Amino acid sequence: MPLLLLLAAFLVLPAQAADWLYLTLPGDTLIGIGQQYLKNPRDWPKVQSANGVAIPRHLPVDTRIKIPVGLLKLTPAPVTVTAISGNVKYKPDDAGTYQKLNVGDRLTGGETVLSGPRSSVAYRFADGTTLTQQAFSKLSFGRLAAYGKTGMVSTELGLDGGRLEAQATPQLEPAGGFRVVTPVAVAGVRGTAFRLSMDEGKAMRNEVLEGAVKVAAQGHEVRVDAGYGTVAEQGKPPASPRPLLPAPAGAGLPGKVLRLPLAFSWPHVPGAAGYRAQLARDAGFAVIDLDDKTAGPAITWPDDLPDGPYYLRLRAIDEAGLEGRNLDHALELDARPFPPIPTAPAAGERLYGNDVQFAWAAAVGAQGYVLQVAPTPDFDKEVVERRLPAIVQQIETLPEGDWHWRAASLDEAGQAHLWSPEQAFRVQLLPGAPAGGTAKVESGQASFAWGASKGAARYAFELGKDANLGQAVLQRETDKTAITEKLEPGKYFWRVRGVEADGKAGAWSAASPVILPPGRPAGLSIKEEGNLLAVAWQGDAQRYVLDLAADAGFDKILSSQTVGEARASLQKPPPGRYWVRVKAVGEEGVESQPSEAATLEIKPWLPWWLLFFLPAL
Numbered sequence: 001m002p003l004l005l006l007l008a009a010f011l012v013l014p015a016q017a018a019d020w021l022y023l024t025l026p027g028d029t030l031i032g033i034g035q036q037y038l039k040n041p042r043d044w045p046k047v048q049s050a051n052g053v054a055i056p057r058h059l060p061v062d063t064r065i066k067i068p069v070g071l072l073k074l075t076p077a078p079v080t081v082t083a084i085s086g087n088v089k090y091k092p093d094d095a096g097t098y099q100k101l102n103v104g105d106r107l108t109g110g111e112t113v114l115s116g117p118r119s120s121v122a123y124r125f126a127d128g129t130t131l132t133q134q135a136f137s138k139l140s141f142g143r144l145a146a147y148g149k150t151g152m153v154s155t156e157l158g159l160d161g162g163r164l165e166a167q168a169t170p171q172l173e174p175a176g177g178f179r180v181v182t183p184v185a186v187a188g189v190r191g192t193a194f195r196l197s198m199d200e201g202k203a204m205r206n207e208v209l210e211g212a213v214k215v216a217a218q219g220h221e222v223r224v225d226a227g228y229g230t231v232a233e234q235g236k237p238p239a240s241p242r243p244l245l246p247a248p249a250g251a252g253l254p255g256k257v258l259r260l261p262l263a264f265s266w267p268h269v270p271g272a273a274g275y276r277a278q279l280a281r282d283a284g285f286a287v288i289d290l291d292d293k294t295a296g297p298a299i300t301w302p303d304d305l306p307d308g309p310y311y312l313r314l315r316a317i318d319e320a321g322l323e324g325r326n327l328d329h330a331l332e333l334d335a336r337p338f339p340p341i342p343t344a345p346a347a348g349e350r351l352y353g354n355d356v357q358f359a360w361a362a363a364v365g366a367q368g369y370v371l372q373v374a375p376t377p378d379f380d381k382e383v384v385e386r387r388l389p390a391i392v393q394q395i396e397t398l399p400e401g402d403w404h405w406r407a408a409s410l411d412e413a414g415q416a417h418l419w420s421p422e423q424a425f426r427v428q429l430l431p432g433a434p435a436g437g438t439a440k441v442e443s444g445q446a447s448f449a450w451g452a453s454k455g456a457a458r459y460a461f462e463l464g465k466d467a468n469l470g471q472a473v474l475q476r477e478t479d480k481t482a483i484t485e486k487l488e489p490g491k492y493f494w495r496v497r498g499v500e501a502d503g504k505a506g507a508w509s510a511a512s513p514v515i516l517p518p519g520r521p522a523g524l525s526i527k528e529e530g531n532l533l534a535v536a537w538q539g540d541a542q543r544y545v546l547d548l549a550a551d552a553g554f555d556k557i558l559s560s561q562t563v564g565e566a567r568a569s570l571q572k573p574p575p576g577r578y579w580v581r582v583k584a585v586g587e588e589g590v591e592s593q594p595s596e597a598a599t600l601e602i603k604p605w606l607p608w609w610l611l612f613f614l615p616a617l
Contacts, residue, residue, distance in 0.1 A: 018068075018069050018173075018174030018175065019050075019066040019067060019068055019069065019174065020066070020067045020068075020069055020072060020147070020150055020152070020174060020175065021064045021065070021066060021067075022037070022064070022065040022066075022067055023062060023063070023064055023065075024059045024060065024061055024062060024063045024064075024065060025061065026061050028059045028061075029056060029057045029058070029059060030044045030045075030047055030048050030053060030056035030057075030059065030065075031044055031056060031057070033047065033065065033067075034047065036148070036149065037067060037072055037073060037148050037149065037150065038067075038071050038072065038073060039071065039072065039073045039074060039148075040071070043071050044056065046068070046071060047065065047066075047067055047068075047071070050066055050067075050068065051065050051066055053065075069147070069174060069175045072147045072148055072150060072152075072175070073147065073148035073149075074145050074146070074147060074148070075145070075146045075147075075148055076108055076109075076144065076145065076146070077125070077126035077127070077144045077145055077146040077153050077154075077155070078106040078107060078108045078126065078144060079106065079107040079108075079123045079124070079125050079126070079141065079144060080104070080105075080106055080107075080123065080124045081101060081102065081103055081104060081105045081106075081107070081121060081122070081123060082103065082122045082123060082124050082130075082286060083103060083120075083121070083122040083282075083286045083287040084101060084102070084103050084119075084120075084121045084122075084287070085118075085119055085120045085121075085287040085288060085289060086115070086116055086117070086118050086119025086120065086135070087115070087116035087117075087119050088100075088101045088113065088114070088115050088116070088119050088120075088121045089101060089113070089114050089116075090105075090107075090111050090112060090113040090114070091111065091112050092110065092111055093110045093111070094110075094112075098114065101113060101121065107123075107141050107144070108141075108144060109141050109142060109143060109144040109145075110141065110142075111140070111141045112138065112139070112140045112141075113133060113137075113138070113139050113140075113141075114137070114138055115133050115134065115135055115136065115137045115139075115162065116135065116136070117135055117136060118135060118289075118290070118291070119135050120132055120133060120134050120135060120287055120288040120291070121133045122286035122287060125144075125153070125155055125169075126144070126146055126153050127146075127151075127153040127155075127169045127171075127176070128169040129155070129166060129167065129168045129169045129178060130166065130167045130284070130286070131164055131165070131166040131167075131168075132164065132165050132166070132285060132286055132287075132288065133162070133163075133164050134162060134163040134164060134165065134288060134291060135162070135163075135288075135291055136161070136162050136163075137159070137161065137162020137163055137164065138159070138160040138161050138162055139157060139158070139159055139160075139162070139164065140157065140158035140159075140160065141157060141158075142156035142157060142158060142181075143155070143156040144156075147175055147176075150172070150175075151172050151176070152171075152172045152173075152174075152175045152176035153171070153172075153176055154175060154176065154177055155177070155178045155179070156179045156181065157179070157180045157181065158180070158181045158182070159180055159181070159182045159196060159198050159204075160182070160183065160198065161198050161199075161200065162197070162198060163195065163196070163197040163198075164180070164195070164196050164197075165194075165195045165196075165285070166178075166189070166193070166194055166195075166196075167193050167284075168189045168190075168191050168192050168193070168194070168211075169191060170190065170191030171189070171190045171191055177189070177190070178190075178191075180196055182196070182198045182204045182232075183198065183204075183234070184198075184202070184203065184204050184217055184232050184233065184234045184235075185204045185215050185216060185217035185232035185238060186215070186216045186217070187204075187206055187213050187214070187215050188213065188214040188215075188216070189211075189213050190211065190212065191211050192208060192209075192210050192211025192212060192213055192226070193208070193209040193210035193211065194206060194207065194208045194209060194210075194211075194213050195207040195209070195323065199321070202233065202234050203231055203232065203233045203234065203321070204217075204231070204232045205229065205230075205231050205232075205320075205321055205322055205323075206224055206229055206230050206231075206232075207228075207229040207244055207322055207323055207324075208224045208225060208226050208227070208228060208229065209226060209227075209325065209326070210226050211226060212224060212225045212226065215230055215232055215238045216238070217232045217236070217237055217238050218235070218236060218237045219237070220237035220238060221238070222237075222238045222239075222240065222241060223241075224241045225241065227243060227244055227325070228241035228242060228243055228244060229241065229242060229244050229320075229322035229323075230242070230322075231320050231321065231322065239320075242318075242320070242322065244318075244322060244323070244324040244325055245269055245271055245272060245315075245316040245317070245318050245322075245324030245325070246269060246316070246324060246325055247314070247315060247316075247324065247325040247326055247327040248266045248267065248269050248275070248297065248314045248315070248316060248327045249266060249267045249327075250266060250314070250327050250329045251267075252265070252266065252267075253266065253312065253329045253331070254331060255330070255331055255332065256331065256332045256334055257331055257332070257333045257334070257335065258334055258335055258417065258418050259335050259418050260304065260305065260333075260335050260338075261300055261301055261302045261303070262279070262290075262299075262300065262301045262303070262305065262333070263298070263299070263300040263301075264277070264298065264299050264312060264314075265297060265298040265299075266297045266298075266314060266327075267297060268296075268297045269297070269316035269324070271316070271318055271319075272297075272316035272317060272318065272324075273317055273318060273319045274293055274294060274295050274316075274317040275293065275294050275295075275296070275297060275299075275314060275315065275316055275317060276291070276292070276293050276294075276313075276314070276315050276317060276323055277290070277291075277292055277293075277294060277299040277312070277313070277314055278290065278291045278312070278313040278314075279291075279301070279305075279310055279311070279312055279313075280310065280311050280313070281308065281309065281310055281311070282311070283311050283328070283330070285311065285313060289303075289305065289310075290303060293317070305333060306333075307332075307333050307334055307335060307336050308332070308333060309330065309331075309332050309333075310330075310331050310332070310333055311328055311329065311330055311331070312328070312329045312330075312331060313326050313327065313328050313329075314326070314327045314329070315327065334417075335417070335418070336364070336365050336411075336417070337363045337364060337365040337366040337367075337409035337410075337411060337417060338363045338364070338409065338417075338418075339363065339407065339408055339409055339417065339418045339419060339420040339421075340360035340361055340362065340363045340366065340369060340392070340407045340408075340409060340420055341360060341361040341363075341420065342358075342359075342360050342405070342406070342407065342420050342421065342423050343359045343360055343361060344357060344358065344359040345358070345405070345423065345425035346423065346425070347423045347424060347425070348424060348425065349425045349426075350425070350426045350427075350428055351425060351426070351427050351428070352428070352429055352430050353427075353429065354397050354398060354399065354400075354427060354429070355395055355396075355397050356373075356395065356396050356397070356398050356403075356425075356427065357393060357394075357395050358371060358373075358393060358394045358395070358396065358405060358407075359392060359393040360392055360393075360407050360420070361392065362390070362392050363409045365409075365411070366390060366409035366410060366411075367390060367409075367410050367411060367412050367414070368387065368388055368389050368390050368409075368410035368414070369387075369388045369390070369391070369407050369408065369409060369410060370385065370386070370387055370388070370407065370408045370410060370416045371384075371385070371386045371388060371394055371396075371405070371406075371407050372384065372385050372405065372406050372407070372419075373385075373396060373398065373403055373404070373405045374403070374404055374405075375401060375402060375403060375404070376404065377404045377422050377424065379404070379406070379422075384396060384398075387410070398427050399427065400427050400428055400429060401426070401427060402424065402425075402426050403424070403425055403426065403427060404422050404423065404424050404425075405422070405423050405425070406419045406420050406421070406422045406423065407419070407420050408420065428455070429455070430455070430498075430500070430504060430505070430506035430507065431453035431454060431455045431456040431497070431498025431499070431500065431505075431506030431507075432453050432454065432498070432506060432507065433453070433497060433498075433506065433507040433508060433509040433510070434450040434451055434452070434453050434456075434459065434481070434496050434497065434498060434509050435450070435451045435509070436449075436450060436451035437449065437450040437451075437494075437496065437509055437512055438450075439494065439512065439514040441514065441515070441516050441517070444486055444487065444489075444516065444519070445484055445485065445486050445487070446484070446485055446487050446492075446514055446516060447482065447483075447484040448461065448482065448483050448484070448485075448494055448496070448514075449481060449482040450481055450482075450496050450509065451481065452481055453497075453498035453506060454498075455498065455500055455506075456498025456499060456500065456506065457479070457499060457500055457501040458477055458478060458479045458498075458499050459477065459478055459479070459480075459481065459496050459497065459498055459499060460475070460476075460477050460496065460497050460499050460505060461474075461475070461476040461477070461478065461483050461494070461495075461496050462474070462475050462494065462495050462496070462508075463475075463485070463487075463492050463493070463494045464492065464493055464494075464511075465490075465491075465492060465493070466493060467493050467511045467513075468511070469493060469495060469511055473492075474487075477499070487516050488516065489516045489517060489518045489519065489541075489586050489587075490515070490516060490586070490587055491513060491514075491515045491516075491587035491588065492513070492514050492515070492516070493511040493512065493513055493514075494511065494512055494514060495508045495509050495510065495511045495512070496508070496509050497509065515586065515587050515588060515590045516586070517584070517586045517590045517591060517592040517593075518539065518540070518541040518584035518585070518586040518592045519539065519540070519541075519584065519592060520584070520592050520593040520594070520595060521537045521538060521539040521541075521544065521566070521582045521583065521584050521592070521594075521595040522537065522538045522539070522595060522596075523536075523537055523538040524536075524537045524580065524581070524582055524595045524596060524597075524598045525537070525598070526580055526598050526600055528572065529569075530572075531571065531572050532569045532570065532571060532572060533569065533570040533571075533572050533580075533600070534567070534569055535567060535568050535569070535570060535580060535582070536566060536567040537566050537567070537582050537595060538566060539566050539582075539584050541584035541585060541586060541592070542564065542585070542586075543562055543563070543564055543584070543585040544562065544563050544564075544565075544566065544568075544582050544583065544584055544585060545560060545561070545562050545582065545583045545585055545591065546560065546561050546562075546563060546568050546570070546580070546581075546582050547559070547560045547580070547581050547582070547583070547594075548560075548570055548573065548578060548579075548580055549578065549579045549580075549581075550576070550577075550578060550579075551579065552579050552597065552599075554579065554581065554594075554597070558573060558578070559571075562585070572602060573602055574602065575602045575603055575604040576601075576602055577599065577600070577601055577602075578599070578600040578601075578602065579597045579598070579599055579600070580597065580598045580600055581594040581595050581596075581597045581598070582594065582595045583595070
């Protein structure tokens with residue numbers, strides 16, 4: 001319904017039948033008054049008739065002259081757009097299209113303004129009234145007229161939906177007035193601070209903070225005084241005014257906010273069914289940056305706001321949807337530079353060396369950083385603190401144990417801002433390489449032993465044919481510090497390392513050699529063949545050492561020779577008793593246990609003819 005039809009449906013304007021009173025000044029005449037105040041200066045005789053003035057060119061000083069409002073000049077009283085936040089559009093008339101509204105634009109009547117989400121627009125009217133159209137609102141501008149130089153201004157607005165808040169200048173009688181028409185009621189203002197909202201065309205709510213507002217609907221009118229509010233529902237007269245809820249207590253609200261996102265909480269207001277929270281950069285809330293309703297006494301805004309002074313406004317909402325008195329709280333946002341974002345060590349990370357590299361993502365605007373490392377999350381003792389230039393990493397040498405770290409950005413004045421979240425980590429070295437390794441060989445078996453490593457739950461053992469152990473021939477795990485294995489003769493390399501309970505392994509010990517000698521030769525036999533002794537045995541070695549000795553202990557070795565097979569020939573020694581043994585020779589000349597010694601008796605040689613004389617002898 002067009003604005004003028006709405007006005008006609010709700011109001012009958014009495015201003016046309018009223019009179020404006022003019023107080024005469026020295027030298028005033030009705031003709032002069034007519035030229036200055038009447039829309040048709042020639043209507044001054046009507047003023048003369050209404051006031052019974054005998055001499056129109058001579059008026060007594062300080063005389064009140066009644067001038068019918070209908071005779072007064074009407075001049076435009078444009079509204080100036082003083083501030084805009086967010087997305088605000090307007091169309092100049094019903095036939096126009098919506099276009100961007102700008103600060104400084106002047107509205108003369110007939111315009112419609114739409115404000116989007118998180119948007120607001122502030123206006124200043126010709127009589128000094130200020131009004132803020134808040135988010136999701138549709139506001140129409142009707143009559144914007146001034147009665148010449150009388151100081152009376154007539155303002156008529158239409159609120160189809162949304163919310164507005166105004167500080168109206170006292171209206172001059174009889175024609176001055178400030179009216180807001182909604183689909184369900186009309187609010188008439190004579191100078192007051194008030195709020196008005198229209199919900200989906202079903203209910204209008206009016207809250208008065210100063211002065212009084214008259215709300216009319218369905219042929220009924222109620223006066224709403226300061227500290228009260230009323231609700232007018234579709235098809236019903238306005239409800240009786242009810243007291244507004246008190247402002248929330250603000251004792252716990254911060255004066256300086258050092259981090260984003262913004263988060264505030266306050267004590268519950270008895271009777272509150274919800275709350276409204278607003279944030280603005282001016283104390284008058286001409287431009288509202290943030291505006292939200294909450295079910296409980298707390299609000300969190302994720303918006304990235306610039307640093308600077310702000311004003312927080314809180315109010316409780318009762319079960320009828322009426323919003324209570326304001327709590328306005330000044331604060332300063334000083335969150336920048338933001339804390340750096342920690343990257344390493346990560347939370348819960350385990351480090352295996354004492355040299356710890358700390359790293360973080362650079363914070364915009366940071367001129368440097370403060371790094372703190374401590375054994376407790378409270379950073380209350382044994383704190384390592386470093387003030388650093390604008391770098392993003394730092395190495396610190398730390399002993400084993402649990403640690404916590406955090407960092408803060410420095411501003412241009414060298415002041416530290418908020419700390420980053422605390423990160424816990426642990427310095428725990430891997431088990432060191434086992435020391436004191438020994439290897440013993442006996443009867444084809446090798447026994448390996450080593451010293452214990454701190455932190456090791458078990459040990460990994462490797463055996464290979466080369467010092468690099470590129471191809472291990474044996475791999476074992478044991479929870480002891482010794483292991484025994486049966487091995488083929490030959491040269492080997494072995495190493496061992498500690499393994500933690502979670503499977504993480506420490507460093508290998510240096511590869512150590514061990515040689516298993518060949519098996520002991522067996523089946524030694526000796527046979528005389530003329531001047532030679534034919535010696536044979538059993539074995540699979542590549543080389544052997546054959547010893548001939550004059551005593552069983554082989555302390556007096558008469559000959560020793562190395563051969564490449566399991567037999568050999570010896571020059572027959574002089575007559576006497578002898579002992580023979582053989583040893584297998586393996587890798588790097590390592591010899592096996594000697595064979596069982598064989599005893600040899602060499603008898604003296606006699607000419608054959610002497611045999612005939614032996615019995616006689």
